[in-house]
Amino acid sequence: MEIKFDLNNMFSSLISPPYGIDGKEIDALSNQLSKAHANISSMRKKGELVFLDMPYKEEFINQVDEIVKLKKGKFENFVNIGIGGSALGSIAVFNSLSHPFHNLLESSRRNNAPRMFFPDNIDPDGIDGLFDVLDIKKTVINITSKSGGTVEPISTFLLLRQRIIDKVGIKAYKDHIIVTTSESQGELRQIAKEEGFSSLSIPNDLGGRYSVLSPAGLLCAALLGYSVKEFMDGAKMMDKKTSVQDVWKNPAYLYSALHYIADQKKGLNIFVIMPYSNALRTIADWYAQLVSESLGKVSGNGSLVGPTPVKALGVTDQHSQLQLYVEGRRDKVVTFIAVDSFSASLTIPKAYDKYDSIGYLGGHTITELFDAERKATELSLTKNNRLNCTISLPQINPHTLGQLFYFFEVCTLFLGQLYNVNPLDQPGVEESKDYARAFMGKKGSEGKKLEIEKLSKKDSKYCF
Amino acid sequence: MEIKFDLNNMFSSLISPPYGIDGKEIDALSNQLSKAHANISSMRKKGELVFLDMPYKEEFINQVDEIVKLKKGKFENFVNIGIGGSALGSIAVFNSLSHPFHNLLESSRRNNAPRMFFPDNIDPDGIDGLFDVLDIKKTVINITSKSGGTVEPISTFLLLRQRIIDKVGIKAYKDHIIVTTSESQGELRQIAKEEGFSSLSIPNDLGGRYSVLSPAGLLCAALLGYSVKEFMDGAKMMDKKTSVQDVWKNPAYLYSALHYIADQKKGLNIFVIMPYSNALRTIADWYAQLVSESLGKVSGNGSLVGPTPVKALGVTDQHSQLQLYVEGRRDKVVTFIAVDSFSASLTIPKAYDKYDSIGYLGGHTITELFDAERKATELSLTKNNRLNCTISLPQINPHTLGQLFYFFEVCTLFLGQLYNVNPLDQPGVEESKDYARAFMGKKGSEGKKLEIEKLSKKDSKYCF
Numbered sequence: 067m068e069i070k071f072d073l074n075n076m077f078s079s080l081i082s083p084p085y086g087i088d089g090k091e092i093d094a095l096s097n098q099l100s101k102a103h104a105n106i107s108s109m110r111k112k113g114e115l116v117f118l119d120m121p122y123k124e125e126f127i128n129q130v131d132e133i134v135k136l137k138k139g140k141f142e143n144f145v146n147i148g149i150g151g152s153a154l155g156s157i158a159v160f161n162s163l164s165h166p167f168h169n170l171l172e173s174s175r176r177n178n179a180p181r182m183f184f185p186d187n188i189d190p191d192g193i194d195g196l197f198d199v200l201d202i203k204k205t206v207i208n209i210t211s212k213s214g215g216t217v218e219p220i221s222t223f224l225l226l227r228q229r230i231i232d233k234v235g236i237k238a239y240k241d242h243i244i245v246t247t248s249e250s251q252g253e254l255r256q257i258a259k260e261e262g263f264s265s266l267s268i269p270n271d272l273g274g275r276y277s278v279l280s281p282a283g284l285l286c287a288a289l290l291g292y293s294v295k296e297f298m299d300g301a302k303m304m305d306k307k308t309s310v311q312d313v314w315k316n317p318a319y320l321y322s323a324l325h326y327i328a329d330q331k332k333g334l335n336i337f338v339i340m341p342y343s344n345a346l347r348t349i350a351d352w353y354a355q356l357v358s359e360s361l362g363k364v365s366g367n368g369s370l371v372g373p374t375p376v377k378a379l380g381v382t383d384q385h386s387q388l389q390l391y392v393e394g395r396r397d398k399v400v401t402f403i404a405v406d407s408f409s410a411s412l413t414i415p416k417a418y419d420k421y422d423s424i425g426y427l428g429g430h431t432i433t434e435l436f437d438a439e440r441k442a443t444e445l446s447l448t449k450n451n452r453l454n455c456t457i458s459l460p461q462i463n464p465h466t467l468g469q470l471f472y473f474f475e476v477c478t479l480f481l482g483q484l485y486n487v488n489p490l491d492q493p494g495v496e497e498s499k500d501y502a503r504a505f506m507g508k509k510g511s512e513g514k515k516l517e518i519e520k521l522s523k524k525d526s527k528y529c530f
Numbered sequence: 531m532e533i534k535f536d537l538n539n540m541f542s543s544l545i546s547p548p549y550g551i552d553g554k555e556i557d558a559l560s561n562q563l564s565k566a567h568a569n570i571s572s573m574r575k576k577g578e579l580v581f582l583d584m585p586y587k588e589e590f591i592n593q594v595d596e597i598v599k600l601k602k603g604k605f606e607n608f609v610n611i612g613i614g615g616s617a618l619g620s621i622a623v624f625n626s627l628s629h630p631f632h633n634l635l636e637s638s639r640r641n642n643a644p645r646m647f648f649p650d651n652i653d654p655d656g657i658d659g660l661f662d663v664l665d666i667k668k669t670v671i672n673i674t675s676k677s678g679g680t681v682e683p684i685s686t687f688l689l690l691r692q693r694i695i696d697k698v699g700i701k702a703y704k705d706h707i708i709v710t711t712s713e714s715q716g717e718l719r720q721i722a723k724e725e726g727f728s729s730l731s732i733p734n735d736l737g738g739r740y741s742v743l744s745p746a747g748l749l750c751a752a753l754l755g756y757s758v759k760e761f762m763d764g765a766k767m768m769d770k771k772t773s774v775q776d777v778w779k780n781p782a783y784l785y786s787a788l789h790y791i792a793d794q795k796k797g798l799n800i801f802v803i804m805p806y807s808n809a810l811r812t813i814a815d816w817y818a819q820l821v822s823e824s825l826g827k828v829s830g831n832g833s834l835v836g837p838t839p840v841k842a843l844g845v846t847d848q849h850s851q852l853q854l855y856v857e858g859r860r861d862k863v864v865t866f867i868a869v870d871s872f873s874a875s876l877t878i879p880k881a882y883d884k885y886d887s888i889g890y891l892g893g894h895t896i897t898e899l900f901d902a903e904r905k906a907t908e909l910s911l912t913k914n915n916r917l918n919c920t921i922s923l924p925q926i927n928p929h930t931l932g933q934l935f936y937f938f939e940v941c942t943l944f945l946g947q948l949y950n951v952n953p954l955d956q957p958g959v960e961e962s963k964d965y966a967r968a969f970m971g972k973k974g975s976e977g978k979k980l981e982i983e984k985l986s987k988k989d990s991k992y993c994f
Binding site: 354361 | 534535536537538540541543544613614615617618629630631633634635639650651652653654655656657658659660662663678679680681682684685688689691692717720721771778781784799800806807808809815818819822823825826827828834835836838840841843844845846848849850851852853854855856857858859860861862872873874875876878879881882885886887888890891892894895896897898899900901902903905906907909910912913914956957958959961962963964965966967968969970971972973981982985986987988989991992993994
């Protein structure tokens with residue numbers, strides 16, 4: 067099952083110039099595109115782009131299957147502790163593949179998979195609320211932190227760990243803990259070894275936000291009963307399509323080149339991602355991190371670059387964002403994600419025939435209405451010369467998700483080349499971490515105090 | 531309990547010029563600001579700004595209390611059907627005030643309030659999944675549609691209505707239905723009368739996205755056991771503060787003027803809203819609709835205007851968006867929403883002392899860490915000359931929420947004046963609705979077919 071790309075509504079054949087992009091504008095970029103391709107190929111050969119090779123690393127898949135054998139059926143609750151790249155992938159996978167009310171179903175109706183929780187914040191009431199609904203004796207936790215030292219998941223882990231010890235005792239408690247971290251680096255790896263926790267490995271050189279196709283993203287899928295291998299097969303299929311040098315034959319390259327031109331030549335620097343599917347809603351969160359952290363930075367020539375990702379949900383946000391997208395400032399490209407086939411088929415019952423706005427609906431299916439609204443939104447944007455494109459999944463399953471994740475990762479890598487930034491680092495967040503450590507009294511961070519004082523001087527006339 | 535505003539990090543005293551705004555730039559706008567104030571005052575006097583007067587309309591509050599008396603305790607599930615302005619307010623209220631896992635708690639631990647569901651999409655699998663977890667006999671539904679003819683909630687309503695009839699019979703079924711719609715307009719009001727459904731009224735002239743402080747937004751709060759009157763008291767308090775003409779004494783006017791200058795003079799046309807609170811997460815969705823639909827349109831002088839709202843959540847999105855906000859293109863203003871006092875107090879247990887990144891955390895509370903991270907993010911933005919400001923709620927309750935909602939509504943109204951747009955309409959979404967009706971075969975929409983054909987011509991070379 068192949069996912070499909072329709073990029074027509076980016077081009078001047080359907081979108082009037084100067085808004086629509088002409089094929090010649092792509093061709094004019096050909097040197098840059100070739101160079102980007104050559105750089106990527108060379109980096110991949112040198113082993114610097116681990117995420118591109120994840121679909122072929124079977125040893126990591128095998129680890130996931132082993133953990134599932136060990137833990138499945140023994141626990142009522144699975145708590146996946148992580149933040150950012152160590153959370154967004156697994157949350158996206160979980161929402162895409164699980165029943166929309168998974169945690170409200172009885173065990174038999176969720177194939178005996180555990181209830182699943184993804185605390186990805188340290189909001190005090192959020193964590194405390196989680197404790198209210200967990201029977202700790204029946205809970206297994208998985209802390210995911212690539213670096214092994216991320217303060218938020220570590221703190222949540224320490225809180226849950228203590229509760230487990232209190233409930234089941236020091237001897238039994240380690241059965242309740244899984245650690246997912248770097249193969250051989252970081253303090254959490256050390257701790258896992260010392261304590262004898264079950265663990266999963268993330269390759270040392272695999273960045274958090276590119277780790278969805280690793281144990282960091284896929285354990286929850288396996289616990290739900292899905293095949294991890296199918297994700298990999300989908301990703302491999304996409305790898306073939308996105309390794310082609312010719313931009314006109316490579317969906318990731320063409321998609322990226324169009325977005326780059328839209329940003330740099332047409333001033334469209336907001337990339338909207340709008341799945342028409344509740345299940346794919348959190349794919350947008352995953353995408354937003356990928357784009358923001360990878361591309362939002364200082365480019366090689368010193369300019370500040372990076373599109374701003376915006377998340378929307380169809381049809382819901384037609385009643386929230388569409389007015390802005392159709393008539394507001396011309397600064398956006400919209401990517402729709404469509405699903406061709408849903409599991410459910412629901413026919414709207416006939417009723418209240420005499421009423422104009424209601425009567426005609428009876429007899430249609432909800433899927434017809436849902437599709438009609440998506441197409442209508444696409445047409446409305448196109449008619450108003452607003453660039454948009456559509457990625458279609460024949461259905462939502464591990465194979466199509468594997469394709470989709472891999473596609474966006476290649477796009478981000480390729481866009482990094484075009485923007486002339488390193489899409490694998492995130493230097494801009496370090497300062498904030500330093501300040502936080504200073505507030506928390508970590509040794510060695512005293513030097514920040516003067517700076518904090520200076521930046522915290524408030525004038526009461528700007529306060530209400 | 532007053533909510534507080536700290537606008538210091540918008541000004542040139544802490545943010546270096548030309549990025550920081552100088553007081554003189556505000557004063558230079560004084561004619562425009564006075565005119566905006568005068569227009570608003572005059573429109574309000576003429577009764578054209580119903581939402582500003584909602585806190586004083588006790589008859590609507592009384593309706594809510596009556597419905598709660600009638601329905602509470604009799605049903606296990608409450609399903610609030612609505613979309614856009616008829617959903618976002620009540621979802622924001624529900625998430626702000628309920629336990630984070632409300633629907634997983636036993637009835638006694640949620641003060642006998644029903645489980646609550648907010649289907650605001652017509653995703654087929656989403657609706658079908660909802661049916662899996664509802665015992666229809668124990669379910670009451672509330673369809674909210676201001677116009678009374680919105681196709682998505684009507685469709686969901688028809689599906690649920692039929693299931694209720696099938697389960698409880700035609701005689702008993704109307705006890706399971708509440709209708710919330712215009713006082714005296716629209717087909718849903720007609721239907722409520724004919725069928726004898728319990729109903730709540732939205733003033734005829736109150737726009738959906740300004741309706742949170744009406745039965746459309748507050749029924750769920752009352753079902754949770756909160757006082758609707760306290761929302762109104764909070765809103766009244768804010769009304770006093772935001773009715774003052776002097777921009778330097780009116781938090782809504784100053785906040786709006788600063789944002790307008792940031793957009794028009796500094797090119798900062800993306801407004802980020804970042805609550806540091808899981809409970810307030812969906813306030814950002816409500817805000818995003820308010821800003822998008824109210825301001826994203828063609829201005830009186832023909833230019834396309836409107837900032838793009840972006841939703842983020844602290845601390846979670848520090849690990850997703852912060853890189854972009856700190857180092858990416860300079861096009862954003864960030865509003866933090868802080869909460870001074872949480873219900874829970876959790877101390878991080880001491881463990882793994884010998885590890886640098888872990889040992890120092892033990893003994894601190896989660897609230898300390900949460901606050902440290904928020905302040906650190908604020909400082910990091912400020913140091914990098916990124917405009918930001920903070921709204922602080924002493925705690926999350928109906929009174930502070932009433933203030934917050936009212937504040938943003940006044941800001942949007944005032945910004946509408948500055949941008950020279952009508953913040954009460956949404957003309958840009960009509961076309962998409964026409965196309966959707968054509969796809970669904972509604973009579974009278976045949977004329978759209980030719981246009982649809984033309985816009986749907988796809989070139990296979992842009993498809994993959």
